[in-house]
Amino acid sequence: MRVPARLSLPAALAASALLSGCFSSTGAAGSGEGERLRVAMMQPPRSGLSPLSDDAFKLSRWSTAETLVKLDADGDAVPALATEWKQSGRSWEFTLRDGVTFHDGTDLTAEAVVRSLTEAATASPKPRILDGVDLTAKAKGTGTVVVTTADEDPLVPQRLSSPQLSILAAKAYRGKTVNPVGAGTGPFELTEVDGTSSAALDRYDDYWGGRAKAPGIDVRFVPDGTARAAALRSGEADIVEAVPVSQAALLDEDLITEVPMPRTNTLYLNTEKGVFKDASLRAAAREAIDAKSLVDGVYEGRADVAEGLLGPALPWATGLREPVEGRAKAGDPAGKTVTIGTFTDRAELPEVAAALQQQLRKAGFEVKLEVREYAAIESDALAGAFDAFILSRATVLDSGDPAAYLYSDFASDGSFNISRLADPAVDKALEKAGGTPTGDARRRAVIEAEAAVLATDAAVPMLHERVIQGDAADVAGAAHDPRERELVTLDTHVK
Structure with missing residues (x-):
């Protein structure tokens, strides 16, 4: 030692x-x-x-484990296990890299790629990168794979960069679960x-x-x-992943690196049942939250107050964002009781929960907290067991494009819809964002979708995190x- x-x-x-x-x-x-x-x-x-x-x-x-493509610093797709690709309507043709072997010694082939992508596309539940996407893969010879979607999808290469669509050897799929031991590239x-x-x-x-x-x-x-x-x-x-803010000051500054993250600390409000089914009480909760005190007190200044769901890691968002319209007026909590859930895996979240408890009580709510490890609380959060849930959420983790995150979290059929939101205007905006070609037009559509979500007060973005890594x-x-x-x-x- x-x-x-x-x-x-x-x-x-x-x-x-x-x-x-x-x-x-x-x-x-x-x-x-x-x-x-x-x-x-x-x-x-x-x-x-x-x-x-x-x-x-x-x-x-x-x-x-590796994927067909990777993302560069700007979020654009670049070669990995595939060296090139081209689009033809709803289909994309990927040329595989020569000379790649899996860890069990078998060769990377089109058949192996098709097997991995098909397992993902037919899984229940699907990997969230495939939320709302009907994807099929077919081999074209031994070195080419054709990926086809039900609707023309400009983000297919970015989707295939998600680690959830990693390509593994046949041995990984022999049991009831996917086993990556000895099966990567x-x-x-x-x-x-x-x-x-x-x-x-x-x-x-x-x-x-x-x-x-x-x-x-x-x-x-x-x-x-x-x-x-x-x-x-x-x-x-x-190497130490995710050093808590409270511990950073105790470490030699030369050993830590602070990186702005596309990660937002958000309060998700249950719109399906309970107190926050009432939009006016969601608005009351939003107005009660003092995000700056959370940044200064809990995060010791090592975070940014949220202006929206998308933070400074996506600098284009600020320039396109406009004031949100159509929000409900704040109602009177009148002593209504709410239960807020969160998890211990990110050390700051229980502290955020305690601070929010005080802020919401001051506004008139009665607040109970339920805090567990994430693995023990995720299923309850997704099932709508809480009135509210505090989540540190990555906004471009999967595809490098925030449309996938917005769909997963706020679409009526999104796989991570903790707010239980089912709003036609939001669904329409998300559909538009997902179908717009990459570039400035897509970015504008994404910001319009963000505004549609914020107008419902189904989610209250509080702050954007920075990750602290220790080396x-x-x-x-x-x-x-x-x-x-x-x-x-x-x-x-x-x-």
Whole structure:
């Protein structure tokens, strides 16, 4: 264990206790070159690391599962497992990269790609990137795949960049669930998963893109933010995901990187039943919220007050946004009781909930809080069990385009519609945004859809987060990705 001299013995012992056995190497030793990377992740797997769930982003951040295309810094599609593509009406033809093998030694073929995409397109529920999308894939020879949608879709390449549409070997689909162990194409092979505790990956020396500098990765899932920060301070971890704001000041500034995120901390209000079925009471809740005090108090200034659902990570949004019209006037809460749910995995959220409780009480609401780990509360939130739910939500995580997020969260048939919103005007605006070609016209349509959502007060955006990542002083090449798709890459290693 590498303990910096500045760390007191009690602090070092506390970190070791919190992470006892945390990074004992569970994977193979590799070639003996360099040290394995020890990574502390925030959220444990929720679906056994199935790529059809949000666990897909872990596979992407570990560089073990890959997609046909990737996104560049501007959100445009660039080659990955596919080298080029072209559109013909509702169909897109993708040319596959030569010389790619899966971690089990089998070749990447059109048949393998079709299998993975078909599994995703026919899953129940579908990956949210396919919300409202009827997609089919067919092989054209061994090296070409034709992807067709029911309606002409300008975002097909961006959709196929989602880690939820990763391409895996046939072995991954033999059971009732998708198992990514030993089935990816990336520079690191997933070799072992210990439930929600840990995972191990070894370098895959036959990777098509070259040889990774690190011999492997040892991952520990550490939901407690204080424990993650302690792991960095004590030298127990090389890379720490999502350092809580409250812990950032306790770390050496040289060890942390702050990145503006396309992530909005939003209060979702249940429009289907309960107190917030009344639009005037939704308006009363919105007017009661003091977002600046949350930014200053809970986030210690390391966040931005929200002007809309889309934040400064999408700079074009501010220039296109206009005042929201058509909102209901605020009613009188008159002592009505509401229950707000949130989760502990993001350390700031319980603090936000406590602050909101006071703000809403001041406005006349009676407020109860229910706080659990995310894996234990998500299903209740989606089922409408709460009057309101506080969520830290990525707005361009999947396709690099916010239309997919808006549809997922606010369309009548959206798969992540926590607000239970069913509004014809919103659905119409979302349909327009989704069907508009990429470019300025699409951006304007997206902002119109945002305004339609905000007019309902189904969601109250409070602040836009910045992610704080911790990298040990001897770590080089770690990715600092606003979209949370990359973390350990070919070049990441311990010096």
